[in-house]
Amino acid sequence: MKASISASERLKYFAPQIEKTSLSTKVWIVILLMFIAAGGVALYQQIAIGHVVTGMRDNVIWGLYIANFIFFIGISYAGAILSGVLYVFKVPWRRPIVRIAGLVTIAAGLIGPVFILLCIGRFDRMHHLFLYPRLQSPITWDVMAICTYLVGAVLYLYLTLIRDFSLYSDADFLNIPNWKRKLYKTLSLGYKGTGVQKKQLKSATRLLAIVMIPLVVIISSVLSWIFGMTLRPGWHSSIFGPYFVIASILTGVGVIIIIMWTFRRLYNLKEYLTDKHFTYMGFIMLVLAAGYGYFSFSEYLTGWYGSEKWDSEVLSKLFNTNEYGWWFLFSNIFAIVLPILVVALPKLRKPGPIAFSALLMVFAMWVKRYLIVVPTLETPLLPVQDTRMEYVHYAATWQEWALTFAGIATFLLIFIISSKLVTIVPTSDYIDDEKA
Amino acid sequence: MQNSDNTHGNERRDFIKLTVLGAAAAACGSAICSCGNKEEAGKKVKLLSPDGKLVEVDSKHLRPVHKTVGVSTEEARLGIPGRKFVMVIDLAKCSNARKCVSACQKMHHLPEEKEWLQVKLMMDNPESAPYWFPKTCFHCDNPPCVKVCPVDATFKRQDGLVLIDSDRCIGCKFCMAACPYSTRVFNWSEPDLPEDIAGLCYSPETSVPSQVGTVEKCDFCPDMVRAGELPDCVTACPNGVFYFGDENEDVVSNGEETVRFSQLIKDKAGYRFMEDLGTQPRVWYLPPNDRLFPVERGLDDLPDNIKDRFNDVM
Ligand code: SF4
Ligand code: SF4
Numbered sequence: 001m002k003a004s005i006s007a008s009e010r011l012k013y014f015a016p017q018i019e020k021t022s023l024s025t026k027v028w029i030v031i032l033l034m035f036i037a038a039g040g041v042a043l044y045q046q047i048a049i050g051h052v053v054t055g056m057r058d059n060v061i062w063g064l065y066i067a068n069f070i071f072f073i074g075i076s077y078a079g080a081i082l083s084g085v086l087y088v089f090k091v092p093w094r095r096p097i098v099r100i101a102g103l104v105t106i107a108a109g110l111i112g113p114v115f116i117l118l119c120i121g122r123f124d125r126m127h128h129l130f131l132y133p134r135l136q137s138p139i140t141w142d143v144m145a146i147c148t149y150l151v152g153a154v155l156y157l158y159l160t161l162i163r164d165f166s167l168y169s170d171a172d173f174l175n176i177p178n179w180k181r182k183l184y185k186t187l188s189l190g191y192k193g194t195g196v197q198k199k200q201l202k203s204a205t206r207l208l209a210i211v212m213i214p215l216v217v218i219i220s221s222v223l224s225w226i227f228g229m230t231l232r233p234g235w236h237s238s239i240f241g242p243y244f245v246i247a248s249i250l251t252g253v254g255v256i257i258i259i260m261w262t263f264r265r266l267y268n269l270k271e272y273l274t275d276k277h278f279t280y281m282g283f284i285m286l287v288l289a290a291g292y293g294y295f296s297f298s299e300y301l302t303g304w305y306g307s308e309k310w311d312s313e314v315l316s317k318l319f320n321t322n323e324y325g326w327w328f329l330f331s332n333i334f335a336i337v338l339p340i341l342v343v344a345l346p347k348l349r350k351p352g353p354i355a356f357s358a359l360l361m362v363f364a365m366w367v368k369r370y371l372i373v374v375p376t377l378e379t380p381l382l383p384v385q386d387t388r389m390e391y392v393h394y395a396a397t398w399q400e401w402a403l404t405f406a407g408i409a410t411f412l413l414i415f416i417i418s419s420k421l422v423t424i425v426p427t428s429d430y431i432d433d434e435k436a
Numbered sequence: 437m438q439n440s441d442n443t444h445g446n447e448r449r450d451f452i453k454l455t456v457l458g459a460a461a462a463a464c465g466s467a468i469c470s471c472g473n474k475e476e477a478g479k480k481v482k483l484l485s486p487d488g489k490l491v492e493v494d495s496k497h498l499r500p501v502h503k504t505v506g507v508s509t510e511e512a513r514l515g516i517p518g519r520k521f522v523m524v525i526d527l528a529k530c531s532n533a534r535k536c537v538s539a540c541q542k543m544h545h546l547p548e549e550k551e552w553l554q555v556k557l558m559m560d561n562p563e564s565a566p567y568w569f570p571k572t573c574f575h576c577d578n579p580p581c582v583k584v585c586p587v588d589a590t591f592k593r594q595d596g597l598v599l600i601d602s603d604r605c606i607g608c609k610f611c612m613a614a615c616p617y618s619t620r621v622f623n624w625s626e627p628d629l630p631e632d633i634a635g636l637c638y639s640p641e642t643s644v645p646s647q648v649g650t651v652e653k654c655d656f657c658p659d660m661v662r663a664g665e666l667p668d669c670v671t672a673c674p675n676g677v678f679y680f681g682d683e684n685e686d687v688v689s690n691g692e693e694t695v696r697f698s699q700l701i702k703d704k705a706g707y708r709f710m711e712d713l714g715t716q717p718r719v720w721y722l723p724p725n726d727r728l729f730p731v732e733r734g735l736d737d738l739p740d741n742i743k744d745r746f747n748d749v750m
Binding site for chain 1: 549554556557558571580583584585586587588589604605606607608609610612613614616617618620621622623624625626648649650651710713715741742744745746748749
């Protein structure tokens with residue numbers, strides 16, 4: 001019986017997190033809802049007036065939205081692959097991290113595709129994708145991949161939650177409203193922790209965790225091929241598949257570190273999310289940043305050295321401080337050099353600095369996405385020769401920014417709400433430990 | 437083309453003036469009621485239907501304007517059997533008169549700022565002299581735009597044309613990213629069209645009316661071609677720059693002279709733009725040798741906003 005006592009004791013420790021919502025959290029929720037409402041206004045305008053309200057025009061046909069799409073979807077992939085790998089290889093320190101990773105997967109995985117929908121001129125015809133699918137198109141690959149992936153990711157997260165749900169619904173001491181208890185009961189699907197149930201759940205979770213790993217690699221690559229398959233300088237590159245995979249995981253690891261840091265403070269989880277966890281995650285970030293730096297370097301070096309006309313034209317925009325030079329520099333320093341330095345120097349290898357460098361890195365990676373999309377589109381093979389400035393240079397409008405912030409706000413909101421429903425540290429995962 | 441003109445004689449000429457609404461009725465149900473004009477019924481007219489048969493149609497189903505309704509979408513996807521359309525553009529003759537641009541805009545009911553056909557000022561290297569470069573859709577034989585379309589809204593036909601079904605297009609703009617020649621344009625807002633045009637049924641062969649949130653481009657005017665006429669840009673050009681024709685028949689015509697396509701390409705060293713991309717365009721260029729006009733002539737009489745486009749080059 002020692003196990004269950006210990007589990008409920010642990011649950012008591014986490015209980016405040018799901019039992020009550022503090023005033024500051026409520027304020028946060030209201031603020032986030034305001035951002036989402038502003039996004040709603042922008043969306044309404046975009047639908048009512050047309051895409052003309054965005055900064056996109058015939059040359060730069062995709063802008064902020066697609067950058068956000070790559071950004072969020074990438075974060076989601078990282079969550080999936082990280083929780084998959086940690087689970088499959090039974091990494092001992094995984095416990096307090098897997099749930100955060102799982103939630104990141106779902107939250108970002110739901111928001112990402114919304115941004116691609118925002119790029120599409122005819123929302124009302126989305127069913128054509130299923131009525132007249134063409135296998136040759138990378139978009140069709142993406143639709144299939146993302147749908148499969150989302151189903152897998154939701155199932156996986158759910159499987160890892162079942163034991164917790166059953167634990168919460170059985171815990172009489174939890175001071176929660178009846179509807180919540182009922183919800184937990186329903187969601188636990190009658191899981192009681194019998195031998196058979198345990199075995200089945202374990203093998204199902206393991207199987208999904210294994211499936212998710214190659215799936216993430218495939219879909220990340222498919223995402224990159226939307227760009228790689230076109231004949232455009234800066235996109236048409238065979239390195240794009242692995243480049244996107246590693247960039248996605250790097251960004252996602254950064255986001256997970258930021259969330260770990262936030263929840264550690266918010267819910268007083270220092271005992272669970274220890275300094276050690278930040279160090280380990282920091283090391284993962286370091287390795288990924290180094291790999292990403294290597295890919296970036298090869299990509300730009302070959303383009304610059306070969307100096308074909310079109311490659312050079314795009315690169316000259318990235319290197320020119322009057323155009324994208326400063327941002328390019330910023331993105332490389334903060335996404336590659338900074339995370340490596342912070343983690344490599346023992347003095348800085350502490351949760352605070354690691355989380356802060358992760359924050360800057362994530363922002364730098366977002367900038368990088370923008371720099372992958374926009375300068376290439378501003379550099380078509382034929383001279384633009386247009387006097388309408390908005391057709392020559394892309395500048396996002398407030399509607400696009402509003403929807404971008406609405407996306408970030410939704411991401412945070414999903415997290416806040418989830419943290420009111422499930423404990424950030426998977427309580428039931430510790431039961432096995434106690435038994436062993 | 438010459439042959440078929442002789443065979444069908446008068447009917448052919450009737451067809452040129454009138455467009456068959458009946459033929460399109462299958463494609464869009466109530467087309468006749470919604471698009472037809474209010475003329476009295478009764479008078480029967482003999483016409484050549486798009487599939488080559490002689491049909492009798494009530495005159496109230498006819499409309500005395502060019503390009504109102506094309507063939508059904510199903511038929512427009514197949515193309516005209518036995519044909520292989522090509523275009524040859526003689527850069528030596530272009531004076532940037534821009535008559536092709538305005539004719540195209542007029543016939544497709546496009547606003548002034550939307551150019552399916554563009555005339556660029558090209559300069560191949562720092563030593564060479566700039567030249568005017570009219571650019572249509574190249575109707576590539578290996579079209580990157582078609583490859584990437586997720587819903588088969590843009591397609592390649594057996595007669596070589598690459599067309600768009602705007603009723604199916606979801607507006608993902610992937611084809612615009614994929615086309616290396618900046619050919620395609622997007623309807624960023626609701627197109628401003630007169631009511632009678634906006635009410636027409638869309639056909640991939642007319643590309644009219646424009647629809648918000650979808651992509652459109654030069655279509656080589658297949659509705660004109662079916663009627664045995666040359667595309668609008670070809671006939672509008674005062675200098676005879678554009679030659680249009682059929683590769684199978686090996687003839688192209690600019691409206692004034694009809695020549696053998698293969699011979700023309702051989703004699704004048706015809707080339708395809710950016711051949712190395714592997715897109716295999718169906719549009720051939722004749723290099724700007726022995727030009728008829730000095731390039732500066734092209735800037736005369738241009739409105740400022742168009743003249744400014746070329747500031748970088750000249
Ligand atoms: S020129 Fe562009 S739009 Fe036309 S067929 Fe070729 S790739 Fe497609
Ligand atoms: S914009 Fe339309 S035509 Fe172009 S790829 Fe998308 S669905 Fe196809």
